[in-house]
Amino acid sequence: MGTALLQRPGSPSRPTDFQFSEAKLLLEQGRFAIQAGDLKEVRYPRKNVAFLELKSGETVEINYPNIRGLLQAELGSFNEKISFFERAMGRGIWPIAIFLVMTLLVILSIWFWLLPFIAFRAADAFPKEQEIELGNTLYTQYMASEKVDSAGSAMLNEYARQMQFPGDYPLHFTLVQSETVNAFALPGGHIVVYSGILKGMKHEGQLAALLAHEASHVVQRHSIKSMMRELAGSIVLNLVLGDAGAMTGTLASQAEGFRSLSYSRSLETEADLKGLEILRNNSIDPKGMTDLLLQLNEAGGGAHPPEFLSTHPLPESRIEQLQEAISTGGAMRSDTLNPTLFQQLKSKAASAF
Numbered sequence: 001m002g003t004a005l006l007q008r009p010g011s012p013s014r015p016t017d018f019q020f021s022e023a024k025l026l027l028e029q030g031r032f033a034i035q036a037g038d039l040k041e042v043r044y045p046r047k048n049v050a051f052l053e054l055k056s057g058e059t060v061e062i063n064y065p066n067i068r069g070l071l072q073a074e075l076g077s078f079n080e081k082i083s084f085f086e087r088a089m090g091r092g093i094w095p096i097a098i099f100l101v102m103t104l105l106v107i108l109s110i111w112f113w114l115l116p117f118i119a120f121r122a123a124d125a126f127p128k129e130q131e132i133e134l135g136n137t138l139y140t141q142y143m144a145s146e147k148v149d150s151a152g153s154a155m156l157n158e159y160a161r162q163m164q165f166p167g168d169y170p171l172h173f174t175l176v177q178s179e180t181v182n183a184f185a186l187p188g189g190h191i192v193v194y195s196g197i198l199k200g201m202k203h204e205g206q207l208a209a210l211l212a213h214e215a216s217h218v219v220q221r222h223s224i225k226s227m228m229r230e231l232a233g234s235i236v237l238n239l240v241l242g243d244a245g246a247m248t249g250t251l252a253s254q255a256e257g258f259r260s261l262s263y264s265r266s267l268e269t270e271a272d273l274k275g276l277e278i279l280r281n282n283s284i285d286p287k288g289m290t291d292l293l294l295q296l297n298e299a300g301g302g303a304h305p306p307e308f309l310s311t312h313p314l315p316e317s318r319i320e321q322l323q324e325a326i327s328t329g330g331a332m333r334s335d336t337l338n339p340t341l342f343q344q345l346k347s348k349a350a351s352a353f
């Protein structure tokens with residue numbers, strides 16, 4: 001035999017009094033109920049269940065021999081039923097805020113640390129021969145819809161042969177006749193220069209800088225690294241399964257992805273600095289690199305910003321970093337580059353329009 005007494009504070013009416021013998025406690029969100037076979041005062045439609053809706057400040061007093069056992073049993077299952085979030089809600093805003101911040105931190109660290117780490121490892125594991133093969137496939141695919149200037153490309157390759165590039169990738173330069181102000185490097189060694197970017201150049205150092213920058217993207221395997229970064233999830237799976245062939249397929253199916261691929265700022269800066277190194281090792285004035293970026297930056301002010309900038313983001317800091325690297329390394333000018341060849345290439349670019 002027991003009694004439950006619901007006391008509503010400040011209420012003039014007498015406390016609600018329930019009487020029962022065999023009892024069961026039921027806990028639900030925001031209320032709890034006493035279920036008993038012989039509940040005397042049944043106030044709610046459910047048979048033999050009296051719901052006590054407790055509002056803030058209300059208390060209930062239950063006199064029943066085994067009330068502690070009943071309560072513990074029901075609390076156990078109650079805790080399992082409600083989610084972590086709901087319990088957190090009950091404790092106020094702080095646990096939720098902390099939970100959200102922690103979740104955000106975990107996601108951010110996965111995104112900015114773990115995924116690049118895995119992606120770069122995957123890029124390291126990607127065989128060079130397959131990288132070159134992939135580049136050739138993409139090159140054929142892209143060039144099918146471009147006006148490749150064969151004679152101009154031959155001159156561009158001759159121009160590039162004045163310089164020595166690091167690594168052992170088979171670098172191959174292509175001149176495409178197009179107003180587009182752009183240049184890009186494919187994985188494995190293909191470097192494509194649009195006549196639109198060549199036309200805006202003032203001196204031969206800018207072209208050398210462009211080739212050095214793009215060659216650095218190839219040598220540092222930036223395409224593969226960036227694509228791996230974007231595909232980290234499925235690539236990891238393929239690596240785990242040890243199926244490099246499937247990986248090439250996955251990458252090749254990303255043909256459009258490779259084209260619009262934009263490198264991260266850190267990869268761009270790496271290409272700038274490695275490009276500077278190439279210029280210096282060839283005794284070419286590194287100022288060509290800043291002149292190139294300033295040229296593109298100026299072109300960026302018009303109605304048609306160079307496509308180069310959409311795949312090679314150009315924050316102010318990139319030019320500043322370059323200028324600093326140049327000032328510490330010292331400038332030089334030599335006769336490495338043949339100015340006549342540059343002028344010939346430029347007039348080739350200009351004559352197409």
Ligand SMILES: [Zn+2]
Pocket residue numbers: 213217263268271311312
């Ligand atoms: Zn770049």
